[in-house]
Amino acid sequence: MMLKLFIFIALCVSLTITQDISLPTSVKTCKRNSDDYSSCLRLAIQESWPLFVQGIPALNMPPLDPLSTDFMMNDFNFDGVSGKFVVRNAKSYGLARTRFLSVRPAHAGARFKLEIDMEIPTIFVEGGFKSDGKVGSFNVVATKGHFNISMEDLRATLKLEGPVVNDRWEVQTFSFMPEVGKMKIWASDLFNGNEELNKAALTFINEFWKVLYEGMLPTVSKTWNNYWRDFVNEYIFSKISFSKTFP
Numbered sequence: 001m002m003l004k005l006f007i008f009i010a011l012c013v014s015l016t017i018t019q020d021i022s023l024p025t026s027v028k029t030c031k032r033n034s035d036d037y038s039s040c041l042r043l044a045i046q047e048s049w050p051l052f053v054q055g056i057p058a059l060n061m062p063p064l065d066p067l068s069t070d071f072m073m074n075d076f077n078f079d080g081v082s083g084k085f086v087v088r089n090a091k092s093y094g095l096a097r098t099r100f101l102s103v104r105p106a107h108a109g110a111r112f113k114l115e116i117d118m119e120i121p122t123i124f125v126e127g128g129f130k131s132d133g134k135v136g137s138f139n140v141v142a143t144k145g146h147f148n149i150s151m152e153d154l155r156a157t158l159k160l161e162g163p164v165v166n167d168r169w170e171v172q173t174f175s176f177m178p179e180v181g182k183m184k185i186w187a188s189d190l191f192n193g194n195e196e197l198n199k200a201a202l203t204f205i206n207e208f209w210k211v212l213y214e215g216m217l218p219t220v221s222k223t224w225n226n227y228w229r230d231f232v233n234e235y236i237f238s239k240i241s242f243s244k245t246f247p
């Protein structure tokens, strides 16, 4: 009896998993053979963005603004300074105000690519961190604390690309490497209690943030791009029919 019940429940669960879950009906779709396919997609994304920002319970998708990041580990290596930077319990604010400027879709055989030009006026991130730094082979700092970063005028071309398999888009490449117009960084304690050093380091970081950001971008963006690739696959594209979403 129990076994039958268990099998029944397991069947129901697996059925719901393999079934198509639709995007909310207010998300409009665009016909790929239409003349205005690109501008239609841009408008569809811009108009439905508030829905994605709230999170979509039917897809189990969490909200994007504020966006919670429980854990993210970054390795950095810059001019002989290397280390690990772990972000914990961070919240990011600002994605709600994303503006989508243009969208370039490309269907090529069984692969699909989207390039999306976007602007985000401000992003504010705050949370906890733990870091471990090295200069050459010397450990110089192992510390933890709180941080916040405010950024303005972010611009990027977001690229998503991958094959369509069994009517699901499998995003293999997710690339988001924004240019940032302005950045201000604050951290409670970068040198394990040494306030003078912390102040000096923050002054230095805020003066040279542009060089530091550009230097760290290739490694740090790998971490968030992998994170976002898994995010869009898990919460969106593995659940919705490709042919119905991009008819």
Ligand SMILES: *[C@@H]1O[C@H](CO)[C@@H](O)[C@H](O)[C@H]1NC(C)=O
Pocket (backbone or CB within 6 Å): 147, 148, 150, 186
């Ligand atoms: C970041 O945190 C510090 C310390 O709590 C605070 O003084 C500062 O105003 C914060 N930055 C922003 C942009 O809120």
